[in-house]
Amino acid sequence: MKRKIYLSLAVACSMTAVAPSFADPITDNETVRTYFADVFPELAIEDYVDGVYAIDQNLRDQWLQIEEFPPYEDAVDEGKVLFDTPFANGKSYANCFDNEGVGIKQNFPYFDMEKNKVVTLELAINECRTHNGEQPLDYGKGAIAYISSYMASTSSGELINVTVPDNAAAQAAYEDGKEFFYSRRGQLNMACATCHMASAGKRLRADILSPALGQVSHFPAFRSKWDDVGTIQRRYAGCNTQIRSKPFKLQSEQYRNLEYFHTYMSNGLPINGPGTRK
Amino acid sequence: MTKINKLRLVLLLTVPVVLSACSDNDDAAKAVNSTMEQEQAHSKAVNQEAKQTTSKEVHLQDLMHHVAQAKRHAEMHGFVWSTTDALVEKGYTEASKGNEKVAKTIFQEAKLQFELSMEQAKYAAQHWQLLVPEDD
Numbered sequence: 513m514k515r516k517i518y519l520s521l522a523v524a525c526s527m528t529a530v531a532p533s534f535a536d537p538i539t540d541n542e543t544v545r546t547y548f549a550d551v552f553p554e555l556a557i558e559d560y561v562d563g564v565y566a567i568d569q570n571l572r573d574q575w576l577q578i579e580e581f582p583p584y585e586d587a588v589d590e591g592k593v594l595f596d597t598p599f600a601n602g603k604s605y606a607n608c609f610d611n612e613g614v615g616i617k618q619n620f621p622y623f624d625m626e627k628n629k630v631v632t633l634e635l636a637i638n639e640c641r642t643h644n645g646e647q648p649l650d651y652g653k654g655a656i657a658y659i660s661s662y663m664a665s666t667s668s669g670e671l672i673n674v675t676v677p678d679n680a681a682a683q684a685a686y687e688d689g690k691e692f693f694y695s696r697r698g699q700l701n702m703a704c705a706t707c708h709m710a711s712a713g714k715r716l717r718a719d720i721l722s723p724a725l726g727q728v729s730h731f732p733a734f735r736s737k738w739d740d741v742g743t744i745q746r747r748y749a750g751c752n753t754q755i756r757s758k759p760f761k762l763q764s765e766q767y768r769n770l771e772y773f774h775t776y777m778s779n780g781l782p783i784n785g786p787g788t789r790k
Numbered sequence: 791m792t793k794i795n796k797l798r799l800v801l802l803l804t805v806p807v808v809l810s811a812c813s814d815n816d817d818a819a820k821a822v823n824s825t826m827e828q829e830q831a832h833s834k835a836v837n838q839e840a841k842q843t844t845s846k847e848v849h850l851q852d853l854m855h856h857v858a859q860a861k862r863h864a865e866m867h868g869f870v871w872s873t874t875d876a877l878v879e880k881g882y883t884e885a886s887k888g889n890e891k892v893a894k895t896i897f898q899e900a901k902l903q904f905e906l907s908m909e910q911a912k913y914a915a916q917h918w919q920l921l922v923p924e925d926d
Contacts (some may be wrong), residue, residue: 547923694921695914699871699903705921758870766868 537676537686537776544709544777548725551712560726561784567713568720575788584661584734584786587741591662594655599644605659608640617660617667618783621674621772623682630685630768633660634743638763651762652746653738661732661741664785672729672783674776689773692766693724698757704770707751719790728775730787741786744771850890853897857881860904867911874903 535543545557552567559566565575595613598604606612610619620633631639634656638648649656676686693704707716708724715721731744738746745767749759760766857878864870881896 543923543925546925690922691914691918695918696921697869697910697914699873701910703918703921709923710921753872756872758872758875760868 537683540690541777541779544725547709548712548723552723558781560723560778561729561781563722563726563730563787563789564713564720567723571720578788582734583788584732584741587658587661587732587734588665588786589662590655591658591660591665594659595662599641599646601644603644605637605640608636608643613663614666615670617664617785618670618672619674621768621775623675623677623679623685623772625677625679625682628681629765630689630772632745632763632768632771633663634745635763635768637663651743652749653740653742657732657741657743657746660743661786664732664783667783668785670783672775672778672781674772674779676772676776685769686773686776688766689769689771692770693773698752698755700755702755704751704774724774724777726778726781728771728778729781729783730785730789732785733787733789735789737790744774848894850885850894850897853894853901854881854885857897857901857904860901860908864904864907864911867908869907869911869914871903871907874900874907877903 548555548560555566562572562575565572595605606614610616617633620636621630623629624631634651637656637659638651642648649659676682696703696706704724707721708727711721712723713720728744731747732741733747734741735747743762745762748767748770749762752759861870861874861878864874877896877900881893881900884896885893
């Protein structure tokens with residue numbers, strides 16, 4: 513009997529020793545939601561897809577007026593034309609994606625076990641092109657953002673469903689994205705979390721900082737500052753520049769992993785992109 | 791084997807493993823620490839060398855070399871500041887115009903910024919969890 517106790521003790525101690533020091537993704541999400549529920553007790557979970565427009569009524573009224581004639585509509589139309597235009601080999605984007613590319617945005621990004629990396633929608637669009645003998649598109653804005661906007665529009669209302677499989681590399685990618693999100697960087701020594709967790713809802717000069725939860729739901733987004741639609745990674749690069757950190761290349765491993773973590777955070781929230789932002 | 795010996799054996803096997811878990815088990819932090827320690831040692835040597843030269847004259851070429859090294863290290867950690875590359879570029883421009891004194895001042899600032907960004911990388915690797923909200 514005592515031998516069994518000793519062995520159990522030894523096994524338990526060994527397991528404690530090798531257990532990771534970080535929380536699992538599901539616990540992370542619960543923690544984030546609990547945190548925001550304390551900060552914004554008046555908001556329902558689905559309200560977060562509206563970003564700052566769920567927090568400030570004056571801004572919300574202006575935003576709703578803009579949404580009456582959505583500035584991203586041309587991008588969605590242009591994206592559909594591009595999406596439907598066959599490649600030189602006669603194939604099209606529809607041949608590269610599940611369900612012919614319709615209503616699938618909520619499943620991106622995902623961890624590809626064969627490629628051993630996080631695949632975002634924009635990366636998949638370009639991989640589809642190169643696989644069919646076409647030149648890849650520039651990331652961030654222009655045609656790729658239009659195609660992505662169209663694909664997002666076909667997922668409207670679908671719930672974000674990003675998974676972190678029980679795989680060491682996938683979990684490492686998630687954890688890497690999490691570390692990026694919470695790491696202070698740049699000359700201003702700020703992390704994504706500094707603005708979008710700790711200071712969410714507070715003013716930064718004339719702007720109100722949006723909560724991280726729900727941010728990905730409306731991308732690609734038409735930003736007044738850009739006067740065009742852009743991808744979430746274009747926004748990451750912009751945020752990094754604002755805190756005086758040298759931005760990474762769009763679709764770099766760092767930004768893909770960040771997008772993986774950032775999107776997982778919003779699991780269960782509906783896709784409402786493309787959206788409009790300042 | 792007596793009961794006490796059995797207990798000793800179990801403790802002997804488990805204690806080192808448990809202790810290893812109690813130590814800083816963040817591999818990334820360790821890796822950065824290790825690299826940073828090497829870099830700091832290197833940096834000290836470079837600074838020592840620079841100080842010796844400064845008393846007389848810092849050679850612009852040496853400074854440019856040190857900046858290039860610091861840049862490589864900082865980029866490796868992914869914490870380069872957006873302000874620094876512009877400084878380096880400006881330094882090269884001034885150097886090409888023959889404004890050696892101005893170029894040196896700019897390169898010194900660039901080198902300092904690279905070093906600070908590496909310190910930031912080290913801090914982030916060890917302390918990023920501080921910003922993660924905790925469950926009550």
